[in-house]
Amino acid sequence: MRPSRMLYQPQQLWTDSRPGTVVVSPGLQGLSLYVDEQQRKYESAQQRQQQREQPHQKPQTPPSAADDRAPTTERVAEFKLDIPNGVCNMTQHPGDTIVGSVVVTVTKPTRAQRITLTFVGQERVYLRDPANTSLIPSMVKADYILFEKRLSLWGQEIDNSSQQDAGSQMEVLAPGTLQIPFSIKLPHVNYPATIKRDKVCRVRYLIWAQFERPGTFRDHEMTTLKEMMYMEPLAYPTRPREVFRINRTIEPFADSSTSGVAVQVDGGLSQLPAMAGDRILYQLEIRAVRSATASGAELDGQRQSVPYTVRYVRMCVVERLYVRGLIKGSELSQSYRTDLFSLTLDPTGQVPGKHSNSASVFASTGYLRLPVDLCPFESKQLSRTYELRIECDVADDSSLLDKVTRQTSTYILFTPLDVCTVSPDGFTTAALNNAYTDETMNISGIAPPAHHLAAGEPTIRVGGWEMERSYIKWDKHNPTWIELAKRKAAA
Numbered sequence: 065m066r067p068s069r070m071l072y073q074p075q076q077l078w079t080d081s082r083p084g085t086v087v088v089s090p091g092l093q094g095l096s097l098y099v100d101e102q103q104r105k106y107e108s109a110q111q112r113q114q115q116r117e118q119p120h121q122k123p124q125t126p127p128s129a130a131d132d133r134a135p136t137t138e139r140v141a142e143f144k145l146d147i148p149n150g151v152c153n154m155t156q157h158p159g160d161t162i163v164g165s166v167v168v169t170v171t172k173p174t175r176a177q178r179i180t181l182t183f184v185g186q187e188r189v190y191l192r193d194p195a196n197t198s199l200i201p202s203m204v205k206a207d208y209i210l211f212e213k214r215l216s217l218w219g220q221e222i223d224n225s226s227q228q229d230a231g232s233q234m235e236v237l238a239p240g241t242l243q244i245p246f247s248i249k250l251p252h253v254n255y256p257a258t259i260k261r262d263k264v265c266r267v268r269y270l271i272w273a274q275f276e277r278p279g280t281f282r283d284h285e286m287t288t289l290k291e292m293m294y295m296e297p298l299a300y301p302t303r304p305r306e307v308f309r310i311n312r313t314i315e316p317f318a319d320s321s322t323s324g325v326a327v328q329v330d331g332g333l334s335q336l337p338a339m340a341g342d343r344i345l346y347q348l349e350i351r352a353v354r355s356a357t358a359s360g361a362e363l364d365g366q367r368q369s370v371p372y373t374v375r376y377v378r379m380c381v382v383e384r385l386y387v388r389g390l391i392k393g394s395e396l397s398q399s400y401r402t403d404l405f406s407l408t409l410d411p412t413g414q415v416p417g418k419h420s421n422s423a424s425v426f427a428s429t430g431y432l433r434l435p436v437d438l439c440p441f442e443s444k445q446l447s448r449t450y451e452l453r454i455e456c457d458v459a460d461d462s463s464l465l466d467k468v469t470r471q472t473s474t475y476i477l478f479t480p481l482d483v484c485t486v487s488p489d490g491f492t493t494a495a496l497n498n499a500y501t502d503e504t505m506n507i508s509g510i511a512p513p514a515h516h517l518a519a520g521e522p523t524i525r526v527g528g529w530e531m532e533r534s535y536i537k538w539d540k541h542n543p544t545w546i547e548l549a550k551r552k553a554a555a
Contacts, residue, residue: 134171135548142169142241142544145273145288156295158255158513162248163529166217166273166288169241169544175234176277178219181246183522185210185255188266189387189445191396203263206389208445210255210516215524217244217273234278239538247528251520254297254513256443264400265387265446269293297441299484300512301337308336308482310348314475316355322458322473325372326355329454329477333432337482341436348409350374350426352458372460372471374426380453381405381434381481389445401451404435426456438483443516450481 147164156162166179187208196202216222219235248271256267271293275286314327331348338344352372381404388397409428440448459472514520527533536542540549 135545135552136171139170139172139174140168140275140286141171141548142167143273143275143286143288145271145291146243147271147291152291152293154294156250156293158250158252158298160250161528162250162271162293163245163531164271164291165243165245165531167241167243168237168275169538169542170237171239171538173239174237174277176219176237176275177234177283178216178222178276179244180214180216180222180274180276181271181524182212182214182274183248183269183271183524184212185269186267187256187443187445189389190263190265191387191389191391191398193391194394194396195392204391206391206445208389210443211521213248213522213524215246215526217246217526218242219276238535241536241538241542241544243531243534245527245529245531245533247525249523249525249528250295251522252513253516253518253520254299254441255295255516256441256446257296257439257448258292258294259446259448261385261400261402265385267443267446269295296439296485297516298486298513299440300486301484302482303337305335305337308333308479310479312477312479313353313356314477316473316475322372322460322471324355325458325473326353327351327374327456327458327475327477328353333452337484338434340438340483340485341434343431343433345430346379346432347429348377348427348454350377350454350456351424372458373424374456375459376457377409377426377428378455379407379409379432380455381432381438382451382453382478384449384451386447386449387445403453404438407432434483439485440483450483452479452481453477454479 144167145164146167147162151163166181168179187210188205190203190205193202193204214222255269258267258269260266260268269292270290272290273288277284309332310329312329314329316323316325328351329348330350331346334345335342336344352374383402383404385400385402386397387400388395390396409430412427412429438450440450454477456475457472458475538545540546
């Protein structure tokens, strides 16, 4: 008979040889470890599920580690030209002073040659190539340098040509921000105004800084953005102000539909020469008369009536640019006209009817406001003047309702418009009236500035205004360091 087996055997405690020590059996200990492992897996799964449900967040680094680490690894963290807005956006005149500063920030001790400032005046015109015989005109540009001034603000002088001496005299920039102020004194010379017309001409004045430091195979050169200065000459009146009389007859074109009709313009303009931005009083009387070329005889000052009337009159301020240059050994010149302002005149006399022209004379009186940016000048390659264009449409009154047989034509009259700009200080109306009593025009300190070809160029120097040369150490309190750190955190 087989001995009976016990289906359940109670837990046996293993007793150590040392008194008071109880040891759990290996089977129960393994079960406890298994339960603990499953609990840890469940908790980690719950944490991953919560992280997926929450928005993504960057792991935050300890503040101490972020403050001690520099936000950039570049050696030259900043190099810029700082010109105040009140200077950069203001129109400069002869005798003014341009101020600003050059800012450079390095993160490591840096050996450098120099920091220079350049001020250049450039003039460019476009002319049609005479050698081009195709239907599409070919434009050729001609450049002219008004002046080019360059000064070393820090480091070696520009005229140091010895490379061996240059390496021995090289200075070291300490880590930090160096700010060097400068000032540019403009001479009392009339340089041409800043202007840009596409494919016609361009006059500009640029300021930029350059940072030169040595390299292994070639020197490293950094250049700031070029700042453009807006300059304007001082044009004084060439004669006393008076009423400008207009008494001219506009003859028709040879192929015009109204070949036997001319236009007589009578009237005048007040306050000429006019200042830019002034109001000009105009008074015009325009009528259609018989053309002198129709009969081959003069009118002897008598206006002969014709069955034509003036219907519309427009007045335009025109800018005329006369460009010239040397292209392939030959002197070329061209003229361009651009409308700046247009005004349709209202009749102040007998108003024509809606369906018929009953007025024999088109009369109009009013004020013409000149633009404030009018500035005539004369330079080597470019000259700018202004004209007043008067346009009028003439139509017959016999067949006005019949558009098929109606004869209309446009007549154009150009007259010079004498415009000038004055000095912002020390120029009054009384001084203007007294300036013509002396041949030198030097009463009350009024003297026209010299032409831009006179012996006078801008002068650049370090400092010259209330700002002094400053240096800020490169650390977490440096403004450039803080700005780069904010930019890095935002990215």
